[in-house]
Amino acid sequence: MTFSVSILATGSELLDGRVVDTNSNFVARELSSIGLKLKRVLLVDDDMEELLEGLRTLSTVSQVVITSGGLGPTSDDLTRDLVAQFFGVGVTEYPAARKHLEEYYVKRGRPLDDSNLKQALLPEGSTMIPNELGTAPGFVMTGRGNGPHPVTVCSLSGVPREFYKMFYDTVFPLIKKNAGATTPILRRAFRTFGVPESVAGKLVQASGLPKEVTVSYRAAFPEVHVVLKAPEGVDLDAPANKVRAALNRGVIYTEDSEQTLVQKVQALLIAQSATVATAESCTGGMVATQLTETPGSSEVFKGSVVAYDNAVKISALHVPTQILEAHGAVSAETVRVMAAQVRKAMNTTYGIATSGVAGPGGGSAEKPVGMFYIGVSGPERSFELQCTFGSERRSVRTYATYVALDLLRRTLEGLEIPDTYPVLGGVVAPKA
């Protein structure tokens, strides 16, 4: 039997539709990256008979069965008993699991009661899988169960981010080892902002990558992530250069697969001992929220004025009434003053400002829903930019937030500033 992996996902929330099972897709993609494929995925209810039958069936067709969910503290969390029964053992309290639970609850100031302590019970003989992000530890156990061959059962928390971490830390290395001669896959990641996925695809396609290199795209709105993969031994340096050339003009903001756009901006600000303040209208504090998401942000971010109301634009940011009357709140002139004023008032190196029509109301023929202006004020240059992005409020606001951050990044990196961002296709055009 060729090596294979199956998944047993449990939870009534999966079968009554409250939750979509995304963990299986995650595992499928990861296995795929090393040339393996999932054999089966089975979703069953929190019912011991159903679970046992499912685990027994999957263990006859796969050498590794991953269970997702059922590790919580309530009576419908059956996975630890399931695995114990499957292997014919009991459950017992693991001191490391208990210690983890105690620390977890204390750290979060939450009460730890008997039902929570159930999560410290693991099948006898299993190895605990730490869960750094949540309460319930997982476990892995190998044995014959009832099947014709030994099977390794890995039981993980069903909460996606916990599942992912436990998978990477413990299960994936184990699968790689057990699967034998799978070829490691080399990767290069390019995180981009400012080019639609379809355009990125065409540009990369046209760059002439060798056949051994596979390209995948992930639209992480409003970013597009491009990943090159190849089996070990294949050169990825030349293909990476082709991608860099294809997606030129600074749309790749990082080649670090973990770094977010705002983290990149913060790193640049720190490196240049620079600071920033924001003056926000349509984004309503979203740029400031992003800039304060990471620890240490107080080093580079001083504050923000959210001037949603025009009266506040006048009183707190000193936008002249004449400008608002002549050009409107959504104008290059207004964001120019906003950016300059907040920079001056908060005594920062840079000021960035946003103003736009987030919708669904408030649009006009001249200034439709989705139109926004971003202003950047800095020591060497200041500029404004206009963009129009669709008409869905949340998307407009998110897109404006990213454009604001990306313009600051481009300024800090000394890159060219586009005339606008190509929301309707096409690459970023250089500013004349």
Place this chain on the structure above:
Amino acid sequence: MTFSVSILATGSELLDGRVVDTNSNFVARELSSIGLKLKRVLLVDDDMEELLEGLRTLSTVSQVVITSGGLGPTSDDLTRDLVAQFFGVGVTEYPAARKHLEEYYVKRGRPLDDSNLKQALLPEGSTMIPNELGTAPGFVMTGRGNGPHPVTVCSLSGVPREFYKMFYDTVFPLIKKNAGATTPILRRAFRTFGVPESVAGKLVQASGLPKEVTVSYRAAFPEVHVVLKAPEGVDLDAPANKVRAALNRGVIYTEDSEQTLVQKVQALLIAQSATVATAESCTGGMVATQLTETPGSSEVFKGSVVAYDNAVKISALHVPTQILEAHGAVSAETVRVMAAQVRKAMNTTYGIATSGVAGPGGGSAEKPVGMFYIGVSGPERSFELQCTFGSERRSVRTYATYVALDLLRRTLEGLEIPDTYPVLGGVVAPKA
């Protein structure tokens, strides 16, 4: 055997991770709405042996099996042969299916070749399910297969919008008919903030709900949603009153299952023709972001000062240096001035302020990571409140944002203001 439905989803794209199976979740939700539940979901590869084994197993546990996918024109589309083999019949061309295909391709100016015509072949004796949105018709067939009882197999296109339409048009009516006396389910939703899930559970449990009423809890951090369900005909008014009494003191912020906390706050502000502005430190603009998420927020929200840096607290919010020196930025005194100043500067009915130690750095013995103050300034009363919530930056900020919004809600509703929020368990205590 009670009536049940299972799903067999096929396609290598599901098992190599290119596509997430969302059709199962769709069916789960629809079944749930009429009081039925999915029994099992099985994802298998396009492999006849795997498919046959899967269909055979599911047909022993369910009266209806829905297959998703495998109806396309290529060699790995096996569903029509699968169902034919399962029922021991052949496949034959259905004129209606052929006509549909011819019209579909002509209408779209696309060539119709032999491989496409494969899609006109259906299992002998099956009933065609029209596919108005795509090429491949589906089919439904009832028989004994190999199982102990008759089973109805409904084979639908795997493309979600085609799947949904075929499900609604044909499969759902059939399920409703076959399932016999399914009862519509009544629901009552209670959205709460300010009581941990474990405590909410204990309080509701102790309220003595009748057996026909089932309770479910969903932790939508930092909220807890409680849902009562009962079959039609059961009285839910009395149980709802019990829940209201159990979760008293205003922790239920809405009984509208769609309304968010900030939407509730906005509705109250609109009803009272009141406005709000925020002065934010540790939340960095998150309260303002929330208050501007909904269309029409400009009616009630004027603006915000994000005073991350102490210099901005002094310059933009006029917090006296002596207060910062004597009490620190994270203090009742500081948020009192911040809330009052932003209310005054932006000329609003209410001002709310946040200041805290979001972490991971910056904590001390006296003011640990996770401690924050919220200040509310209003026309009738102003107050401050201290909370400590764990030590994870994102959670601390989110929790502080919700406490700020909830205090405004309580003020607007004329409810008692708690001394603190019970992150350590227990219900909200009234302010002395």
